[in-house]
Amino acid sequence: MNIHEPEIRRPYRMHARAEAAEATRVRILETARKLWWQRYYDEVSLQK
Numbered sequence: 001m002n003i004h005e006p007e008i009r010r011p012y013r014m015h016a017r018a019e020a021a022e023a024t025r026v027r028i029l030e031t032a033r034k035l036w037w038q039r040y041y042d043e044v045s046l047q048k
Contacts, residue, residue: 035044 032044
């Protein structure tokens with residue numbers, strides 16, 4: 001490697017992170033929907 005030439009790096013992509021975030025979003029929405037069918041809207045919270 002020549003110290004005068006910049007190192008070529010591959011592009012950084014967060015595909016796995018994006019997929020994990022989407023899976024989390026789907027789980028949260030599915031759980032909220034199930035709770036809203038079982039309880040009144042104002043009885044559902046993040047603490048339960």
